Amino acid sequence: MSDKPIKIPGPDHPISIDRNTARVVVKLDGRVVADTRDALTLR
Numbered sequence: 001m002s003d004k005p006i007k008i009p010g011p012d013h014p015i016s017i018d019r020n021t022a023r024v025v026v027k028l029d030g031r032v033v034a035d036t037r038d039a040l041t042l043r
Contacts, residue, residue: 014042 001042020041026034 017041018043 007013018041021037022039023037024034024039025032036039
């Protein structure tokens, strides 16, 4: 793990949340653990 402090969203560290219209597939060791077209993108 990192020694960096966790930043909390706020005026000095904004975060945006947008719908992701693309299909998102998450694999672990070659096995699908998540598959969605309803994901969110955090920036």
